[in-house]
Amino acid sequence: MQKNRLLSPYWKWVPAGFALAGVILFVFATFGPPASSSGFVATLKGAIEPLAPAYVEGKAHYRMSGGPSAWVFAFVLGMAIGGFVAGRTFSVPVRDIPEIWEKRFGSSRLKRYFATFAGGFIILFASRLAGGCTLGLFISGSTQLAVSGLYFGVLIFAFAMLTARIVYGNAGKEEK
């Protein structure tokens, strides 16, 4: 284990935590609380508005959001670019199906993509109801000492851990 650790190309949690806090504080100083689920709203608003301006105008959720010129859209687009750059300069090749998923459910792409589509649907629906996601509500909120962020954080960790147990069963235990 010790050897694996030393060879891992991933950053350890302490330097990674310092790096992320630096980015978060930069965002607080130059914009405000960082958020990513609102980036989905801005993306959709930008996509739908030219096609159905009356619909977008009539919906409170789009009215309260910026469009593609909003900070949040630039931020999520930047995250994709940052992920791209990081992936291209990394020694571990990406997989379309995680190892643990393949071990549990086999190598069917259809099954995995269906599950991530469903998971993505649920997390964004929930985030929009709560007003934020892991970043916009839990991380940004807790940083500002908001009770909403702490309440949301306890629940998302508890239910994600419970769900992962149900989804993966013993698949995690056999893994090397």
Add this chain to the structure above:
Amino acid sequence: MTTQIWLGLLSGVAFGFVIQRAGATNANKMARAHLMIEADIPRFMLLAVVLSAIGLVGLQASGVGRTLIIPTSLAATGISGVLFGIGWGLCGYCPGTTWAAAGEGRMDAIFALLGGLAGTAVFAQVHETLIPLLYAPTNIGQITLADWFGSRLIGAAVLVVVFAVCIWGIGVLWERNGDAKTR
């Protein structure tokens, strides 16, 4: 406006890069974190909050930056937390990591992103029904630990201590599990 776009883009690039390096865009590592095998991602997240909370006290003391407290709605925030946890445990991505993981070239993350857009569209459609039904009646306002403990500094200190204990506890529990059961 233009400045905000460039600042957002720059912040996003840095954020996406860091979360990839921390392993948060890797759904395999995220699942192992949820299964209490690998402790790095949760400790990384909580440490980032601790340092950001301390830094934000400094920013506010020097009058820099903007804050926005999201209200606590007992029903809406609670139901969302449960649903979000189920979705996160199922796919291993959260809204932010889908963008970075999709950029990294993970096809399953692209489907998570598409699912996320669909979920957002459906919520936007039912916003006028669900917000008055679930959010508004149990909305107890923009409360913070500063309100509970009487001062921003004490609130921040409590948060730092509680999170530090959680980081320590995660290290003990997760690594013990991981060592005993998988290695």
